[in-house]
Every structure is written in structure tokens, then in C-alpha cells.
Amino acid sequence: MNDIARDAGGRGRGWAPWAGVRGAWLLAAWLCVLAPGLAAAKEAPEVGDDPAAERHMLTLAAELRCLQCQNQTLADSNAPLAVDLRQEIRELIAKGQTDAQIKAYLGARYGDFVFYRPPLQSNTLLLWFGPALVLVAGMSALYITLKRRLAQPEAPRDLSDAEARRAQHLLDDDAEEGSLS
């Protein structure tokens, strides 16, 4: 395969670029294998001194969005910004700030988008109460439909003799099949 490729490329026989390319691939493969280990080795244990404060920080961070990787919380993410913000929260807790103050601090900088639980305000009313509205609408529609259906009872429909015989026949067939199986 290499020979074919080399000839097709019109390269001279003495020149073997594939060795270099293969070497690069090998190196890349090794890096893929080693990189996670290296990364793990580099990761400093960014943990506060006080386990209680650390737990406090993580509960708070679990409700805040990491803006660098938007589907992760600040507690879950290893993005540099998330690491910085966890440190920031740690320091704010150490300064004795309340959860509300810390959230306000982050909200003032990054906007409401950092909150996984959006605050109740005029532009989030639909978000908060929309599902309830849909439920109420659905229940009302069901109620109205059922009420209407009750108001007009179905006219009793009589079968002709032939129809009755056919129905009976079909029912008997079903019964037989049922007993067979």
C-alpha cells in the first residue's frame, strides 16, 4: 500500500516520507493515550481548607451555569472560568457573604443566564407559569368537550336483521379464534 501510494505520488525511491508521517501518527496516538493522564497529573487539588465551606460552595455552584461550557454547572465544569469562579465563591463565602449576595454578585456580572433556576420577574412569567397555563387550557378543553358530548346523547341505532346476523357471525369467529389460541 505504501509502495503504491509512493509510486502514485511520483516520489523517488530513496525518499520515504511515510516514515515521518507514520512517526507523527504514532506520536499523536501516544499523546492521545497519555494526555488524559498528564492532564490529571497537572490538576491541582483546588479544594478549600474547610470541608463545610467547600460543601457550601459546591451546593451553590451546582445552581449556577458555567458560561464557557453552557450545559454544565459551575460545580461540574473544569473550564478555566469555572475554576476561577469557584475560587471567587470560596472567597466570598469566607468573607461571610450570604448565598443571595453571592448570586447577586454573579448575576450582576454574567446576567440571569448564570442561574439554572431563573428568577421570577416580568420577563420570566411565561417561563414559570406557561406549563400551568397549558395544563389549565388542556383541562378546560377536555371539560368542554366531555360536557358537550354528554349534552347530546348518541341516537340509538338499530341494526337491520342482516347486520345483526353479520355482527353475531363476526363475534362468533373471534370467540373461536380466541379459544383456539
Place this chain on the structure above:
Amino acid sequence: MSAPKRSSSFFFLLPLLGFLAIAGFLLKGLWLDPREIPSPLIDKPAPAFRLESLDAPGRVIDSKDMLGKVWLLNTWASWCVSCREEHPVLVDFARTAAVPIVGLNYKDTRVDGMRWLAQFGNPYVVSAFDEAGRVGIDYGVYAVPETFLIDKQGVVRFKQIGPVTPELLHDTLLPLIQRLNA
């Protein structure tokens, strides 16, 4: 039989209408960029900062010194790929001297930052060295490059997330700058 059917035919359409409404929202969502988060800083005073300059350790850059001027604060870093794309636009824009551009060198090293400026040109009147990214946090920076337009009173008037483009400069920033300078 025909009378109730006519009155209820509208109700049979409801699920379809509901579906169309949801599909419409989802379709719109395809063109929304989740990275573009409106900044809460717009029309609020720009966070004050005092940082060392990138090129001269010990020389302090105070954001208060910019009061009375309309200026751009551009966060950048030598490790930032989009900054490289943006940089020539800023270099060209700096030549027009429309507004002073202050750099906020974000979570970088002095050596890398200086090398970058030497290599690609320096559009900044000065670059503040935000090694720890603390000023970046105050400005709500989450994706470098980000650019803030700040007015004479020190109020943030515009924020661009991602690279500044010639179109943005021409269509949005320059008219705004002219209005703020008037």
C-alpha cells in the same frame, strides 16, 4: 350530525396549531446563538480597575484615567484563536484613531502577550495585564475576545462577544461612537 361537526372542526385543528407554534419557536432557535448572552453591564458604569500594564510592570493603569473619553476595552490573549482573526481588524481600526483602544490582556503571560503584539502589531494605547482574570470576572468576560464600548461618563454602551468585524465597526460601532462623541 352536521351541526356539531362544524362547531368542533376548529378544535381538531388545535393540535396542529400547537405543533406549528412549537415548530416555529424551534426553527427560530436554529438561528439563535446561545453564546450571545446579553450583558447586564449595558448602560451601567463600567467596573473600575487598576492593573499593571502589560509592557511595564509597576506602571499602573487606572480605568478612571479614561473618564471624559469614549473608548474601547478589548479583552484579548495570546492563546485565543479568535483574537488572531480579530487582530488585523483592530490594527486597521486603530490607524483611523477614532477612539483609543485599551487592551485587557486576559489570563496570559507577559512574554507571550508581548511577543504577540510584536508579531501582529499593537492597536492598543495600552494593555492592562489581567493575569488572574479578576477584572475579566468583573466585566463578565466568559469568551475572549469581548469588546466594550465605554462612554465619557464611564458607562458601558455596547458589548461585542466574539471578534470585532469590519461590518460591526462600520454599521454599529462607528455610528455609536460618533453619537457618543457629539
